[in-house]
Amino acid sequence: MRNSIILVISVFVFFALQAQPSPQSKKITKKFFPDSESLLPVTPALKKKRGYTNYKELISFINDLKESHPSVVSIKYIGESQKGYKIPVIQIKTISDSEKIKIWMQAGLHGNEPAGTEGLLYYMHSILNNNSYADLLEGVDLLILPMANIDGYLKDNRYAANGLDLNRDQTKLMAPETRLIKKVFCEFNAHVGLDFHEYRPYRKDFAQLSDFGITSAYDTMFLYSGNLNVPENIRNYTNDVFVQNARKLMDFKNFRHREYTSTGKYAGEIHFTQGSSNARSSATNYALNNMISTLFEVRGVGLGKTSFKRRIEITLELALSYTKTAVENTTAIKNEIQKAILDSKPVVVTSKRKVYKDTIKAIDLDTESLIDLDVTIRDALQSSPVLERLKPNAYIIEASQIAILNKLKNLGIEMIPLIEDKLFTVEAYRISSYNEASKVYEKMKLQKVKTEVTTIQKEFPVGTLLISMQQQRSNLLTEVLEPEAPNSFVSFGVLKTKLDDTLPIYRVINK
Ligand SMILES: [Zn+2]
Incomplete structure (x- = not known):
């Protein structure tokens, strides 16, 4: 009896989904x-x-x-x-x-x-x-x-x-x-x-x-x-x-x-x-x-x-x-x-939308006529910056970060490996605030971070990747590498991190 009820329900659900x-x-x-x-x-x-x-x-x-x-x-x-x-x-x-x-x-x-x-x-x-x-x-x-x-x-x-x-x-x-x-x-x-x-x-x-x-x-x-x-x-x-x-x-x-x-x-x-x-x-x-x-x-x-x-x-x-x-x-x-x-x-790195009142056209389902609807618009076409950073000359990424480097290559980013150990003055990111989202989004656990950027001298070994900003897709590069950017590798959990970590990504600023 129970099985046949389940069968009837599944057949019904099946047809309901098919008919749409x-x-x-x-x-x-x-x-x-x-x-x-x-x-x-x-x-x-x-x-x-x-x-x-x-x-x-x-x-x-x-x-x-x-x-x-x-x-x-x-x-x-x-x-x-x-x-x-x-x-x-x-x-x-x-x-x-x-x-x-x-x-x-x-x-x-x-x-x-x-x-x-x-x-x-x-x-x-x-x-x-x-x-x-x-x-x-x-x-x-x-x-x-x-x-x-x-x-x-x-x-x-x-x-x-x-x-x-x-x-x-x-x-x-x-x-x-x-x-x-x-x-x-x-x-x-x-x-x-x-x-x-x-x-x-x-x-x-x-x-x-x-x-x-x-x-x-x-x-x-x-x-x-x-x-x-x-x-x-x-x-x-x-x-x-x-x-x-x-x-x-x-x-x-x-x-x-x-x-x-x-x-x-x-x-x-x-x-x-x-x-x-x-x-x-x-x-x-x-x-x-x-x-x-x-x-x-x-x-x-x-x-x-x-x-x-x-x-x-x-x-x-x-x-x-x-x-x-x-x-x-x-x-x-x-x-x-x-x-x-x-x-x-x-x-x-992050921006906010302009919020304002406006009207949009809609079809009213009761009268089946065109109406002007009063609405609140949150407009990305009128965004303003919230967090800005100087445009770096280049980013440096440690050669051990294979997952990230493969994704950058797939995104069409050009990278040059160092042919010898080299000392750079760089900005390093330290995670100063960390939240992991409780909900999974698109099969990923989102990470929301804030970072503190400090200038240091650091020697990078041969094979470290230097990524110049003088390239066609440099704007995309900052969206994936700046940790706080909403669609970055850090935000999407591609690069796992935690409070007080120093990221394996550095900014080169020529002064
Ligand atoms: Zn679509």
Whole structure:
């Protein structure tokens, strides 16, 4: 008897999980998010009624692209997912010697956000076959990772097979997929890096807003970095040129858009967080590599295939808009990046968001109409420094720190071993305050520390690693090495420490 009850319950739970009915009323879909009619059935999921592009269809789709454009398309497998699927990246580059701008595009880092992947498949098909994009095709060197988290994707699940969120893993590199992607990302060394996602428009917090709850009104949200270690000229160029052009296009096409927001509870009250400054996620991580970077959120998670063509069209249009802006400003962008590499402002170890009142658009679930919602915004795009340090000339790391050194190498950081014992004047960190989080975050026990920095003379043995700050990814370097930085190796527990320890990391300040 008991067994059969358990069986009935499990069967019920199984179907409840499979069905996942969209929470959205037909009226809201029709009124605010009518499906697109301009797309042709050229990608696998657009050719079939049920489900999304599966692995076999993905591979046969990209093989077809290569077969019909053999001199432009090449496919490389960068390694295997945890479940053993080979992960493809597709390079699109004509053989002409015209000047090209390098653009990295990825989608499907979260496995339950299918419009990103489908949109990039559609984009590849368009740029290769549509003659009106011939100039764009000539001007780009594209590297596209259409299904970053294959294991998650095939199960319509956000996470990688080991439960990690691949977009919180960009500094600690705990998932095999992250390490493989990071390696090819660094080798390609793009000028522009784009990451396509979808977001959940029916959040738990939204049920408590307005009289009977709200849903998000925005077709798409732009997430670009507010991190103060990203040189200001790169942040401005991203917003003023790239996002601005895409905003105009979204307006023209009647898609509602805004800066990325999410929600969180602060002293019991729901606040809207805006933008991002965290190096653990792609938008900021890529910008810290000194490139133009944006993460796009399209309204879709939890909606099944509702408005699926609309979501694909938005992804496609955003990818095309960024391509066009990149090609039209190739020289200017390369100049901005050079300027950014020479930037020598102090290092911002921790920062705080500006908090203010504003209104955002929302769809009221009771009246099914568009409203202006009064909200508190916590804005990473208007961050200010809390803890700053002089920018060092270099960091020094003891050769015994193999885990850290491997991660730095994987992040594209150049390191030079000392060829003889050498005396340096350095700043050493001593842990002056230590807290280990009781909760595990992303399979790691977070450490919150404060350090005291003292200047000492120290002889370092041959083989010790010297890491110059005169390199392209130096801004990322400070985010992982400065102990108090929120996504550093110390914060994530990659480098275990305790009160009164001296860290095996040193700062070289020339005076
Ligand atoms: Zn996502």
